[in-house]
Amino acid sequence: MHVLRTLFFVAANLLFVLVCLIQGSCTSRKKIVYFNSAEAIKNQEAAHNYNPVFCKDDLLSITVSGIDPAASLPFNLPVTTGNSNVSGYTTGAMVPTGYLVDSQGNIEMPVIGKVMVAGMSRMELRSLLQEKLKPYLANAIVNIRILNFKVTVLGDVRSPGTFTIPNERITLLEALGIAGDLNITAKRKNVLVIRDAGGKKTETRVDLTGKELFSSPVYYLNQNDIVYVEPNRAKMNSSVVNASNVGIVISVISLLTTIAVLISR
Numbered sequence: 001m002h003v004l005r006t007l008f009f010v011a012a013n014l015l016f017v018l019v020c021l022i023q024g025s026c027t028s029r030k031k032i033v034y035f036n037s038a039e040a041i042k043n044q045e046a047a048h049n050y051n052p053v054f055c056k057d058d059l060l061s062i063t064v065s066g067i068d069p070a071a072s073l074p075f076n077l078p079v080t081t082g083n084s085n086v087s088g089y090t091t092g093a094m095v096p097t098g099y100l101v102d103s104q105g106n107i108e109m110p111v112i113g114k115v116m117v118a119g120m121s122r123m124e125l126r127s128l129l130q131e132k133l134k135p136y137l138a139n140a141i142v143n144i145r146i147l148n149f150k151v152t153v154l155g156d157v158r159s160p161g162t163f164t165i166p167n168e169r170i171t172l173l174e175a176l177g178i179a180g181d182l183n184i185t186a187k188r189k190n191v192l193v194i195r196d197a198g199g200k201k202t203e204t205r206v207d208l209t210g211k212e213l214f215s216s217p218v219y220y221l222n223q224n225d226i227v228y229v230e231p232n233r234a235k236m237n238s239s240v241v242n243a244s245n246v247g248i249v250i251s252v253i254s255l256l257t258t259i260a261v262l263i264s265r
Contacts (some may be wrong), residue, residue, distance in 0.1 A: 013186040046248060052168075052222045053115045054125065055196070056105055059098040064133065072113050098147045099233045111136065119198070151221050153179035155229035156186035170221050172206065172213070176229075183207075187230045193218040194226040 044175040050243045054060065064075040077097045105118025112132050117125055126142045133140040151170060152162040158180030172193065176182060188208040195218065204218045213219060221227070 015059075021123070051121050052122050053119050054101060054127050055223070056101050056103055056118055056147075057148075058101045058146055058223065060101065060107065060116075060117070060143040061143075061147050062107075062109065062129070063143045064129075065143075066139060068136050070141070075109070075133065075137065075140075077110070108259070146223060150222050151175050151223075151225045151227065153227045153229070155227075156183045156231040157181065157229050157236055159182060168223075172221055172227065173208075173218075175221055175227055179227075182229055183231075185232050185233050189228055192228040192230070194228065195222060196224055 044193075063078075064072050077099070079097075099109065100239050101107055101117055103115075107115050108114050111128075112129070115125075115128070115132070120128070122144050124143060130140050130143045133142070146168050149165045149168045150162055151165060153175055154160050157176065160179055163175070163178050172191070182188060191206045191208055193204045193206060195204070202218065206213055206216055206218060209251045218225070
């Protein structure tokens with residue numbers, strides 16, 4: 001009889017563990033659905049503080065033009081034929097050579113020479129270059145692009161990776177969309193955005209289920225931002241106790257129950 005009680009005790013404990021695991025995997029609707037406060041979002045304005053600045057290792061395309069095309073040629077890098085890979089296809093398209101911002105934050109332009117660009121916004125750099133070009137070129141038009149603008153999305157998403165953004169403007173939601181969206185097991189209330197601000201790393205937590213997302217300083221991502229999506233408790237539990245382990249627990253309970261029945265006879 002003592003053996004019988006012991007077997008029942010073990011089986012009950014194993015069953016309790018199994019029930020706890022199943023309950024731990026249950027997730028409420030509010031933790032899964034984005035923008036639960038949809039009505040409040042209607043009048044919520046998106047953050048308007050998107051004003052990225054250039055930093056070291058940025059690859060800048062700077063094109064100078066004017067009324068006389070021939071007069072602006074000395075201020076532009078030569079256009080070279082390079083192989084660019086687009087969606088797996090290799091082409092021989094003409095691509096401009098970029099200016100790489102060095103470790104001191106400078107670029108070296110033809111005729112003008114060294115220019116400090118780190119910490120400057122696009123508008124600030126455009127105004128500075130137009131001022132430097134005045135002695136050589138009247139009414140210069142300066143176009144500036146970041147050729148290697150990229151963001152990285154890691155964690156519990158369908159397709160994590162580093163993505164190059166051609167238009168240099170992307171929201172957090174768009175970046176998650178490019179990464180295939182969050183898995184059902186991802187934490188939507190605690191998405192982490194890591195940003196390099198003036199050589200210092202900053203961390204910002206974002207709740208995708210609330211309206212505050214749209215006014216967050218990381219709603220618009222900057223160059224080299226890293227987005228990390230943490231898995232929820234159920235996903236972390238599954239890394240320790242997966243479906244096969246649950247099957248083992250059930251098998252053990254069945255075996256102990258069978259033994260208990262035979263002994264009781």
